[in-house]
Amino acid sequence: MKPVLAVLDTAYGDVDVERRVAVDRGVEVLDARDGAADAREADGVLVQFADIGAAEMDAHPRWRVIGRYGVGVDTIDIAAATSRGIRVVNVPDYCEEEVATHAAALALASVRRVPQADRLVRAGRWTHWRDLTPMPALSQATLGVIGLGRIGRETIRLLRPFFGDVVAYDPYVDTSDDVTLAPLETVLARADVLTLHLPLTSETRHVIDAAALRRMKPTAHVVNVSRGALIDTAALAAALEAGALAGAAVDVLETEPADPADPLLTAPGAIVTNHIAWYSEQSEPRLRALLSERCASLLVG
Numbered sequence: 001m002k003p004v005l006a007v008l009d010t011a012y013g014d015v016d017v018e019r020r021v022a023v024d025r026g027v028e029v030l031d032a033r034d035g036a037a038d039a040r041e042a043d044g045v046l047v048q049f050a051d052i053g054a055a056e057m058d059a060h061p062r063w064r065v066i067g068r069y070g071v072g073v074d075t076i077d078i079a080a081a082t083s084r085g086i087r088v089v090n091v092p093d094y095c096e097e098e099v100a101t102h103a104a105a106l107a108l109a110s111v112r113r114v115p116q117a118d119r120l121v122r123a124g125r126w127t128h129w130r131d132l133t134p135m136p137a138l139s140q141a142t143l144g145v146i147g148l149g150r151i152g153r154e155t156i157r158l159l160r161p162f163f164g165d166v167v168a169y170d171p172y173v174d175t176s177d178d179v180t181l182a183p184l185e186t187v188l189a190r191a192d193v194l195t196l197h198l199p200l201t202s203e204t205r206h207v208i209d210a211a212a213l214r215r216m217k218p219t220a221h222v223v224n225v226s227r228g229a230l231i232d233t234a235a236l237a238a239a240l241e242a243g244a245l246a247g248a249a250v251d252v253l254e255t256e257p258a259d260p261a262d263p264l265l266t267a268p269g270a271i272v273t274n275h276i277a278w279y280s281e282q283s284e285p286r287l288r289a290l291l292s293e294r295c296a297s298l299l300v301g
């Protein structure tokens, strides 16, 4: 019998890409979205949104592989999977360009107050540009980066031409030829734009909390395209409300989809996009094909 991969939940219209790639490797793909098929009959699952913990694994004893559509695996209980001999597969290498481009877009939109200026125009307030302060010249500004992995480095490459200086913190990187490394406190204090490019773990949850925000300049902006829980949302919204921070531009929230009561939706100087940093017409099929291929190969390997 052919091994079976079940697609549990995705926002894509069909499972055609997954099926085409897996079939070439002798693996069948079941569309198990909305309970359309029984994932208990599958040898592995592909999942985009759902949290997968020990209970789900125990309810599906055949699973040998859990494939997560994306880079982050913070929605999967890795320890529970490892202790049950289940391999967890992600796709770390499908959207560096897109995410870094989005981080750069958010950084520039936040500093240049693009959404706020758009609202002024629509409100008939053409000459009210002083409402948009502070708006510094970036050639005098410092870009601060936390996390010097694939996306952090690509973001630096894109944004460096705009900034006077770049300073970065990553406790797992000792030296870097082209970026000045500094302790976290220094990066927080020096950054005019601070951008986060690290995974969400128990160590990094709320790395930007009220104390970290107090170290930052009141004219600074925070950009987050990584994971919402890297930032204490309540503290960030409070800093924006108090004028202790100039702007925040985020693609990710602590609760997704956005809770209408999320204070960032009403905080001054906040820009929120809907977890789209990864997306382009090219990256979506790339993600689906790579995940399906890697999981299918593990099942037949």
Ligand code: NAD
Pocket (backbone or CB within 6 Å): 070, 071, 072, 073, 092, 095, 099, 146, 147, 148, 149, 150, 151, 152, 169, 170, 171, 172, 173, 197, 198, 199, 200, 203, 204, 225, 226, 227, 251, 252, 275, 276, 277, 278, 279
């Ligand atoms: P990566 O593994 O290449 O790099 C992460 C870096 O973070 C590493 O260099 C690591 O040393 C560093 N790091 C780990 N702990 C740290 C800490 N405590 N302080 C500072 N740095 C620390 O990962 P990547 O591919 O660059 O992805 C970065 C983030 O982007 C992840 O959180 C991922 O989930 C997120 N992401 C978001 C989207 C989106 O659509 N919004 C898409 C892809 C990835």
